[in-house]
Amino acid sequence: MTRTIQGRGIVRGTAAGPALVCREPISFLGDLDITTGTIIGRLPSAAGQSVKGTVLIFPLTMGSAGAWRFLFQLYKHGTHPVALVTREPPDPSVVQGAILANIPMVCEPQEDVIATIVNGTPVEVDGGSGVIRLGA
Amino acid sequence: MQLSDDDKAMLDGSQGEARRLAMDGLVQLGRAFGAEDMVSIGYAHIHAGMAMYLHDVELMEELAARGATMAVPASVNIANADTVNWQQTGAPEKLARLQQRAASAQNKMGASCSFTCTPYWAGHWPTWNTHMTSIESTVTVFCNSVLGAKSNRDGFFAVYAGITGRYPRFGYHLDTNRVGTHRVRVETTPTTVSDFSCLGFHVGRLVGEGVPVFEGFTRRPTLDELDALGAALATSGGVALFIVPGVTPPYASVEQAFAGKIPRESITAAPRDIATVYDEFCSAKDGHFDLVHLGCPHASLEEMKSYAGLLAGKRIADGVELWVTTSRAVRNEALAAGLVATLEAAGAKIISDTCPISCHFARSASPDPKLGVVPPPLRAIVVESAKQAKYVRDMIRCDTLLTGTAEAVETALTGRFVPRRPA
Secondary structure (H helix, E strand, O other): OOEEEEOEEEEOOEEEEEEEEOOOOEOOOOOEOOOOOEEOOOOOOOOOOEOOOOEEEEOOEOOOOOHHHHHHHHHHOOOOOOEEEEOOOOOHHHHHHHHHOOOOEEEOOOOOHHHHOOOOOEEEEEOOOOEEEEOO | OEOOHHHHHHHOOOOOHHHHHHHHHHHHHHHHOOOOEEEEOOEEEEOOOOOOEOOHHHHHHHHHHOOOOOOOOEEEOOOOOOOOOHHHHOOOHHHHHHHHHHHHHHHHHOOEOOOOOOHHHHOOOOOOOOEEEEOOHHHHHHHHHHHOOEOOEOOOHHHHHHHHOEEEOOHHHOHHHOOOOEEEEEOOOOOOHHHHHHHHHHHHHHHOOOOEEEEOOOOOOOHHHHHHHHHHHHHHOOOOOOEOOOOOOOOOOHHHHOOOOOOOEEEEEOHHHHHHHHHHOEOOOOOOOOEEEEEEEEEOHHHHHHHHHHHOOOOOOOOOOEEEEEOHHHHHHHHHOOHHHHHHHOOOEEEOOOOHHHOOOOOOOEOOHHHOOOOOOOOEEEEOOHHHHHHHHHHHOOEEEEOOHHHHHHHHHHOOOOOOOOO
8 A cells, every 4th residue: 555745856866765754853963973873862753763774754954054964974874864855845955965965855745744654654755756655 | 947058068968077967966956946047156165075074075086086177266165174283283193184185186176275264364255246155154144244245055065066157046146035134233332253253143043044134333343343243143043144234235224125125023132142142152160171262263364463462472371272273374474474473472373274163173073983083072162252162062062161352362371261351
C-alpha cells in the first residue's frame, strides 16, 4: 500500500530511507553530532536519534548561514540523511549544502507530513518532481 | 528561469567542467527561490577551504584541478590557522600545512587569498549597485549597508558565483526587498565599537531577518562602528541589510528607507539594552580568563592604531595571553607603520588568517583525526565583540567576558578583568 504526497522539488535526485520526523526547527550548526549523525540539540521529538540514512522530515531550519557546511560535513562523514523534506520554504544555505552533498530535497508538501508520517515509514523522495512516496 | 546564451553555454559544459558544475548549482538555487534570471556580479567573497573540517580544503583543490578560475575579483574568507605564524597560536603544524594547501588552490584559481572576514579593510571595496556575493555574513551586511552593493547572505555558492560571474536574481538583488521593515529608535549614545556591537546584537535579536532602519544617532557612526554594528546584527539575527538614512546608499531619509510603507514594527534601544548584552556575555563569574582577544571582525588599520595607542610603552601582565587578529594585508600596513613593533613590545601576539573561534580552539568543527587537533581546555576568553562572544560560547564552548576595547587592554595590562565602563 503506497501513496504519494506532492511537494516542491528543490534539489534533484531520488533517495529512499526510513522516515525520521522532527517536530522542532533544526539548526545544522549545533543540533547534530557530525561524526555520528545523532541529534544532540534540544529537540524533544527526536533527541538522541540518528539522522544517518533517514529521510529527515522537519518544519524548517534555523540559525547560521553556515548550515551548508555542517550538512556537507555530515555527508563527508557518511552520517547524513539521504533526503530532506521541510514543511516551510527552503533556506538558501541548506539548499546549497544539499546540492553540494547530492541530497535530494523537497519543500512545502501539500499535506502536513509532520503530523501524518510515522517514524520508520519507508519513504522515497524525488527532488526533481517533488513527489514523496510513502510505504514502499 | 531565463538564462542568457552565455549561461546556457556554461550549463551545457562547453566552457569546461568547473563552470558547468557551478552554473548547474546556481540554476537549481535560482529555481528554488523563484529567480527570473541571473545577474552579473562584480565581486565575490568566497569560501577558504577550511582545515578544521574534513575534506574541505580538498573541495577547493578539486575545483582548482577541474580548471575553475574566478571570473570576477574575488577575496577569500577567514581560515582555520595562521598560515605563517601558527606556532604562536599553539596550532598543530599539520593543520597549518593543510591550510596552506588551500592558499595554493586559491592562488591557482586567481582569488586574492586574503583569509579574512573583513576584506574591505584589505582593499576589496565594492561600490554602489554592484551585485556581489559573500560567504561571510559580516561582509554581506557591510557591503549592503555601508557601501550600497547588493548581496545575499550566502554559503558555498559564493564560490560558484565567482567561477561564473553570475548569481540568480532573488533576495537582496531585488530592490523591492531593499526596504526597511523595522524602525529602531536609538535612545542611547554608543561611544565605542563594543557599544555598537552590543547595540547590533540587541537589535538583531528583535528583527530576525528584517531590515532595521536606525534613527537617533547623535553623530555619523565611524566605519569601524558601522562594521561592528553590522557584524552583530548578522550574528544575533539574520540581518543582511540595515539602513542608516544619510549613510546607507541611496537612502537619504527615513521615509525613503521604508519606500512609503508602514514599518512592520517600531523598537527602541535604550542604555539598559546595551548593558544587558554586556552582562549576558560576562558568564565567567569568578573573573578567571585564559586569553584576551581584540579584533573581531578582523581589525582595520584604525583599530590597530587604537590598540597600539593603548599599549604603547606598556607591558601586559605576566601569564596573560593577548591576541590581536587582523588580515595579513592590514598586518603588513601596520608593520610598515611601526604598529606591530609597538604591540609586540607590549607582549601582544598579532594573528592573521584566523581568530579564536575560527582556529583549533573550536569544538564544533570536525577535523580529520589524522591532524591531531586537540582543543585546549579554555575556561574563559575576554572579548570586545558580541559576535565573537556568541561564537566563543557556541563553538569553543567556554565562558566569555565581554567588555570595551580600552577595558580589555586594561585587563591584559593588570591581569584582572575590567568590566565595561559606561560613558
